Amino acid sequence: MAEYIVAFITGGIVVMVGQLLMDLLQLSSAQLMVIFVVSGAILDGFHLYDRFIDFAGAGALVQMSSFGHFLVHGAMAEGERSGFLGVSMGLFEMTSASFTTVIVVSFFVAIMFRAKG
Amino acid sequence: MKTIDKLKTEYPKERKLLISNQWLQKSFLAFIAGGFISMFGQWIWNVYITSFSLTEKEAIAPMLATLIVISGLLTGLGWYKKLSRIFGAGVIVPITGFTNSLASAAMEYRHEGLVSGIGANMFRIGGAVLIYGVVSAYVVSMVRLLVETIIQ
Amino acid sequence: MVQRIGKQTWVIDEPCFIKETATVVGPDEYEGPLGHVFDDHIDDLYAGQSSWEKAEQRLVQKAVSQCIKKAGISEAEVDLYAAGDLMSQLATSYYAASQLPFPFLGAFSACATSMQLVALTAMSVSQRMVNHALISTSSHYGVAEKQFRLPIEHVKQRPKTAMKTVTGAGAALISSTPSPIAVQSFTFGRVIDWKVKDPTDLGQAMAPAAFSTIDDHLQAMGESIDDYDAIVTGDLSMFGSTQLQRLFRERGVEKMDLKHIDCGQLIYGSGSKTFAGGSGAACCPVVTFSSLFDHLRTGKYRRIFVVATGAIVNRSHLQQGETIPCVAHGVVFARNEALEEGRGDG
Structure with missing residues (x-):
């Protein structure tokens, strides 16, 4: 039960930060998502995002910032195996499942539904 | 027209006030939605694990x-x-x-064809996220790898 | 004849009339407080077509055919057709006009197009260049969102000041034969830019343009707002309206709030929580041509000044850091008292 409460509170706080950024800096939704992905990647560069996931569980995993984290993770895993070339080889390794799902789902949604307005 | 110049400068201040009135309520609603999505994710995660x-x-x-x-x-x-x-932001920041x-x-573009409509426009907005994600992850990983090799 | 008074105001000496009008609106507008006064409506945004662009063409065609039918004239009697919409290259108007046998003029001044067209055609009618001139303006929520903002199903949280583009089309037949509503004078506005950059806050960007046009008009005519039953603005929304009233208060005109009506506020009612009001090229014509002209016909109003306000929202320019230039064109409509007393002399 405790992990649900932790996920709720941490996930809530992360999006609350997003909402405040959006309101106070007048960002568009695309800019907001970019900020989160980039900050996820940078935090992972210092091994901080892993600790955040260990603490918050899904509260950290479902956010856009975990995209950036997984990109760096995949790149580092491959990079440590096969050097600098590995960075570009492994970049999509861990996110490919999510990216594929997003693209396939979006495609079929667009085929099946039409915008209602 | 001194008074009109005054109005001109008042305008941005008022607009800021209008937005700042709402931020508490808005961020509370975002907190609820983001928290709920996270909790739901945690539940599915546990279900899959067990x-x-x-x-x-x-x-x-x-x-x-x-x-x-689900979101699709x-x-x-x-x-x-x-x-x-x-x-x-409660439903924007999550995946x-x-x-x-x-x-x-x-x-939006399905009427313009499968390739030039859906194909060409799917990443019209989301593309920025992909590009910045890849570029920043590449730079971060390169820097980290470089630092690690130097330390070793 | 058309006589120039002041720098940008013209008075029409030779009578020139609005013979008939027709309005077609979308589902949300039909459910609004003015729903019963519109001639026709569509049940969903697609209007039975496969895309929004085609639906908007359908709206224009419906409004035009309805207008000609109501006026009781044949298509051959229409001498000139002028139209405008929000889409780039005026695509909607051109496609709709390609189905019609009239000489066509397209014009664009964003949401101020309707009154610009009324003024231009009234000019040619009063010069007796043509007898019957047809105008139409249209806008469509889906088309506008797609072109100017984000996809319609995209997540968006707009500030309170954002407005909703009206789905609809308004058509009017301007003619030299005596009719209950006369076009008396018009003022073309200057382009005003008060350095507003926020495209979700067009109401306040356009308020200075509306102010300058109304102010210039009143000065040129030597009139005050008491000479009008209503000063109507196109789509200033709640926040633009307060801005306009405040600008007039600075000018020493205290009673503006009693005379001022905003079409964008009328069309969805003041209870709408998601939007500050309606906007779009169709907003001003659908309200003016239906509800307000009905008031002129029944005699509730005798003389109104309709100012359509337009803001140029260009994605590329805005993203390059430019501000939003705005324009407002005003036309004075009056009840044709002569016809009322049975001595219409045309």
Whole structure:
């Protein structure tokens, strides 16, 4: 039960930060998502995002910032195996499942539904 | 026209006031929505771990995929944008918001053909996220790898 | 004849009339407080077509055919057709006009197009260049969102100041034969830019343009707002309206709030929580041509000044850091008292 409460509170706080950024800096939704992905990647560069996931569980995993984290993770895993070339080889390794799902789902949604307005 | 010049300068201040009036309420609503999505994700994650006997790491991808499918369907039915009017960043920051930006752009252009419509426009908004994600992850990983090799 | 008074105001000496009008609106507008006064409506945004662009063409065609039918004239009697909409290259108007046998003029001044067209055609009618001139303006929520903002199903949380583009089309037949509503004078506005950059806050960007046009008009005519039953603005929304009233208060005109009506506020009612009001090229014509002209016909109003306000929202320019230039064109409509007393002399 405790992990649900932790996920709720941490996930809530992360999006609350997003909402405040959006309101106070007048960002568009695309800019907001970019900020989160980039900050996820940078935090992972210092091994901080892993600790955040260990603490918050899904509260950290479902956010856009975990995209950036997984990109760096995949790149580092491959990079440590096969050097600098590995960075570009492994970049999509861990996110490919999510990216594929997003693209396939979006495609079929667009085929099946039409915008209602 | 001194008074009109005064109005001109007053305008940005008023606009700021108008927005700052709402931020407490808006961020509370975002907190609820984001928290709920996270909790739901946690629940699916646990279900996958226990019922399919996956490890925690293996269950992440199906958990995210479930959220992505749900948000895709909600976008198609036209409910996701209604949720976003109320909850704002609460439904933008989670991965479901990224799905929505791809699916909505693809839906918008479906009448213009499968390739030049859906194909060409799916990443119209979400593309920025992909580009900055890849570029920043590349730079971060390169820097970290460089630092690690130097230290060793 | 048309006589120039002041720098940008013209008075029409030779009578020139609005013979008939027709309005077609979308589902949300039909459910609004003015729903019953519109001639026709569509049940969903697609209007039975496969895309929004085609639906908007359908709206224009419906409004035009309805207008000609109501006026009781044949298509051959229409000498000139002028139209405008929000889409780039005026695509909607051109496609709709390709189905019609009239000489066509397209014009664009964003949401101020309707009154610009009324003024231009009234000019040619009063010069007796043509007898019947048809105008139409249209806008469509889906088309506008797609072109100017984000996809329609995309997540968006707009500030309170955002407005909703009206789905609809308004058509009017301007003619030299005596009719209950006369076009008396018009003012073309200057382009005003008060350095507003926020495209979700067009109401306040357009308020200075509306102010300058109304102010210039009143000065040129030597009139005050008491000479009008209503000063109507196109789509200033709640926040633009307060801005306009405040600008007039600075000018020493205290009673503006009693005379001022905003079409964008009328069309969805003041209870709408999601939007500050309606906007779009169709907003001003659908309200003016239906509800307000009905008031002129029944005699509730005798003389109104309709100012349509337009803001140029260009994605590329805005993203390059430019501000939003705005324009407002005003036309004075009056009840044709002569016809009322049975001595219409045309």
